[in-house]
Amino acid sequence: MTTNNSIKRITYLLPWSAIALTHLTYAQTEMLDEIVVSGAQPHLAGSALEPYQAISNQVIKKERLQKQSATLGNALAGELGVHSNPFGGGASAPIIRGQEGVRIKILQNGLDVVDMSAISPDHAVAADTLLAEQVELVRGASTLLYSSASAAGVVNVVDKRIPTTVPEKGYEGEIFTRFDTASKESTGTVGVTFKLHPHIALRLEGLKRYSTHYQVPAFKSGGETIRYLPDSNNRSQVGTIGVSWIKNQSYLGVSYSERRDRYGLPGHNHKYDRCKSHVVDEAARPELGKGYLTPYPHLAEDTDIVFAHLDGCNASFDKDPSHSHDHPFGHDHDHSHGGPWVKLHSRRFDLRAQLDSPTAWLDKIKGSFSYADYIHYEYHSGQAGTDKFDTKDFIEREREKAAKNRGKAVGIYKNSGYNGKLEFYHQPVAGLSGVFGVQYSEYKTAILAPLGSGIKHQHHLVPNTHKQLSFFGVENYVMGNFIFEAGARVDKQQIPIKYDQQVLKAHKKQGDHEPDLSTHKEKAFSYLGSVEWLFHPNYRLGLTLSRNERLPTPMELYYHGQHLATNSFEHGNKNLRKESSDNVELGFAYQADKWDYKLSLYQNNFRNYIYNEELARYGNAFLRRYTQARAKFHGIEAELNFRPTPDYQVTLFGDYVRGRLFDLPEQYGQRFYQGYITYDEEGLIQASWEKQPYRIESITRNERDAPRVPPARLGMRLTGNLTEHISFFADYTYVFAQQKTASSLSIKPPKPLETSDFIDDDTGENLLLKDIDREKYNRTGTDVAELDELDKADFDSALEAIRLREENEKLPAKIEKIQEDPSRGHHLLNLGVNYQRQVGNVEYSAGFGINNVLNQRVYIHTSYLPYVPQMGRNYTLNFGIKF
Structure with missing residues (x-):
């Protein structure tokens, strides 16, 4: 099929494009920046079919992001199918269709965000939404350009750090400031692009943010009720410089970015500081000939895991009350001075290039490369984990030790490496157009934990190198009223570990078994096919079938030790196999002048679903180990918009997801x-x-609900223009109670x-x-x-x-049931008004909003601090200038 024929077939999409552009014009006029899922603009930065997007893809523009939370998860939590796992004021990551962590690939301009956010909820995502031009929630075949982690979607944060156009007037930029009352936040961002030469552009960006402990309706701590959340403070600084050579549609650019954060960690229980978890049968090591488990416990087999318990605590955490709204931290929390905190430092170098029409059969070639060096330190607060059950001598001794450790790093998290990708966009061949390419990444990761006074360290995550080579391709074909799309991705992974042979020799006895020190190597193959039928100028129907294979990460394979952000002691499983899922999604959409709506139904059937199984519970402390089972997730997302006049719009929306686990493996106990x-x-x-x-x-375990599945939501939004320059919005959401919660069986010795x-x-x-x-x-x-x-x-x-x-x-062993706590529902009402005016080439805007107008106690079921309330009533004020 010729290029001209392809263009003729695409013309059928023009009514959709016109309607989408009209809808975008409304959104711009209203200055409310509603999400636009359009057939033309805005488009996904790396889409294989740029003129048209799938029904469930979402693009959140800059103006909306600037009015949202500064942390990524909370900024996206109001979008269809997206929830968050907030951790105080410094960190949150998105949960999409019930999937989180390593299953939700977070990208920056199409390449990995190099940080430690995927392994713990208290780790900030090192990509800033306040400097982004847009955030893309990508589903469908385009996900395979980036990752095969999950069919739930990919999050791509797109910014301007590398210019791709030269400002016509010699410069362009924006300045934005924001203030609020609940956290005393002061935020300022600036981004300016200069024309240095007809073909050279320079980009400068900066961000500075400061906030204190945020206010809540009520919070019980230390026997009293206070009106703020201790240790929810945050400070952030970001600086970026980028320069590009640009000619027509081709460019070559580089950028350097540096980020520094400092934020508090709410709810840390210092009673756990002294605890050590024992999940390996200590007594059996000599008899079984596995002395190597002492220095490298991650080499344990399933049958080595017996009677998981905690040792060396010398604390009465078992007597602590359970987590509840009266005891949100599950222990008496001393908020008279600050708790532990994180200091984060990230440096990133990016290089991107695009060569337009290099050959007769290639439309363009895109290359991208990044190198990042990430480190963060978790510092001791100087508080001691003591309570009324301890003796005076013990309390005095622990307080003296804690005071000496104040300000010392009790955890050091390192991740550095590089990622490169080469993409070839070809001209139509026999009606097929698309992209194929290759990607390689290599990251060195380690987590160091304290040993003794905090000067020497041992590893919670053994130092490892994570290497992955990928080949991918996405093609589309337009035939009449149908758009067909298919994609595939192959990933090849290696995780070599350097073992200390002297240490192994020191723990080896005559007759011991030789440990398996071979490098973890595995391959994954994912593929997808979809079809959209535009059976009417206003209607479309889409079906997507896919199979995703995900390879286990070093955290899931090798982690061993404390993970206090989740009140747990976690242990990897070196025998994990690749996770696979068969997925189906059905989408329906209608779009016209006054009405538009969309509906998505999906189901994900997992084999070897990797999750953290609870082996034991002691008070509010959990022992967990990664394991695998079958799983099924299904859900629905829907949105309806009605415009009685061009100046007003009413939106109804809602989403629901359910997850279940099946065929759980046996849990081992007494020998x-x-x-x-x-x-x-x-x-x-x-x-x-x-x-x-x-x-x-x-013991065998029956099927159960999956852990921490988001609750259902329903909502309504009203937007409109009061005058030519003034617009408003009112947004109401009801989050239902979540009663379908996970449970686990724990074996305890009699x-x-x-x-x-x-x-x-x-x-x-x-x-x-x-x-x-x-x-x-x-x-x-x-x-x-x-x-x-x-x-x-x-x-x-x-x-x-x-x-x-x-x-x-x-x-008989004591079988204890561990039940995830249910959560209650809540109402959330947000109001806002915006003023926007353009004078010459300068556009001014000012906005005032009230979030959580009802001052509800909002508890997030998917948070690892589910009894910690979110921010109460909050008045916000923002100013912006574009020039």
Whole structure:
């Protein structure tokens, strides 16, 4: 098919494009910057089919982002299908269709955002929405240009750090400031592009943000009610410089960006600081010949994980009240001085290029490369984890130790590396147009945890190098009223680890097994096909089928130790296999002058779904290990817009998602060993046990709800123009209660029996030694009758030890149910008014808004601090200038 024929077929889309552009004009006139899911503009920065977008894709423009939260998750939390996992005022990441973390790829201009946000909710995303031109929620075939992590979507933060056009008048820019009352936030951003030469442009960007502890309707802490959330303060600074050579549609540009953040960590329980988690059978290590588990516990097999418990705490956290609205942190929190905090430093270098029409069969070639060096430190607050149950000496000793550690790094998180991608956009061939390319990334990651005074460290995440090579392609074909799209991506992953052979040798004993130190290597193949039918100028129907394969990350494979942001001790699983999902999405849309609506139905069927299984709970502390099961997620998203006049619009919207887990693996518990009697070198009788256990207790687990699934939402939005320059909005959302919560079964050892439990109260006889067949236990051939009285006593003591252990092993393990807490529903009402005017080439705007007008206690079910209220009533004021 020729290029001209392709253009003719695309003309069928023009009515949709015109309607979308009209809708965009309304949004610009209203100055409310509603999300525009359009057929023409705005388009996805890396789309393979730029003139047209899928029904469920979303583009959030700069003007809307500037009125939202400064953290990415909260900024996107009002969009269809998107929730957030906020952690105080410094960090939040998006949850899309029930998926989060490593399943939601977060990109900056099409390449990875290099940070540590995917492994913990208290880690900030190192991409700033306040400097972004737009944030794209990408679904469909275009996701395979970036990642195969999940069908739920990809988040791409697009900015202007590398100019792609030269300002006609020699310069262009924008200045934006924002203030609020709930957190005393003061934010300022500036971005200016200069024309240095007819073909050279320079870009300068900067951001500075300061906020204190944010105000809440009520918060109970330390036996009193306060009106703010302790340790929710934040400071951020970002600076960027970029320069480009530009000619027509071709360009070559570089940029350098530096970011510094400091923010508090709410709710840290210092009682956990001294705790160590034991998930590997300590006693069995010598018998099983696995001494290497001491320095490298991530090498444990499933059957090595027994009776997970906490040691060395010397704290009464088991007596803490459960998390509740009366005890939001689950412990008595001292807010008389600041808690722990994070200092973040990120440096990033970017290079991007585009070569327009390099050959007769290529439309363009795009290349991009980034190098980033990220590090953040988590600092000790100087508080001690003590309470009323501790002795005065213990409290004094712990407070003295804590005071010495104040300001010392108790966690160091490092991630650095590079990512490069080359894309080839080809001219139509037999009616097919699209893009294919190659991508390679290599990151070095490590998490260091304190050992002793905080000067020396051990690794919670063993230092590793994460390498991934990918090939991808996306093609589309227009036939009559149909748009067909198909894509595929192949990922090849390696995670080499350098093991210290001297350390391994020091922990090795004669006869030990050799550990498996081979490099983790695996491949994944993902593919997708979709069709959209434009059966009427105002209607379209879309169907997408896909199979995604996701490779496990180093965090899921190798993490071992404290993870206090989630009140847990987490452990990786080196045996995790790649995760796969079969996905289907059906979309329907209508768009006209007065009405438009869209509806999306989806289902994701996972095999080997990776999640964090709860092994045990002690008070509010959890022990978790990554494991796999089958899972199914399904949901619905809908939006309806009605415009009674060109100046007013009413919007109804809602979303719902449900997740379930199936075919959960067995959980291992108590080991059982065969007992017998031996003689030591001095001829003394001793009780011994076989080196290998003859039975390992386990429990099976039934299907259950997936953990931390977002609740359903319904809402209504009213927007309109009061005058030529003044517009307003009113936005109401009801978030339903979430009662469908996850549960887990935990194996705990029974209370050990003692000899006194077997003494007959009437006769004083030891029932353990009654009717004993001594010959059964005497495997040395010695005649019991030849033993003197002393030896017989020793023999009886050894028999008693064997029988006591046997009786203990007959006791059933204690099975404890761990239930995720439900959350209650809440109302959220936001109001705002905006003034906008253009004088000459300068555009001025001023906005005033009230968020959470009802001052509701808003609790987020998907947060790891679900009993910590979000910001209360908040008055905001912003000013902007574009020139």
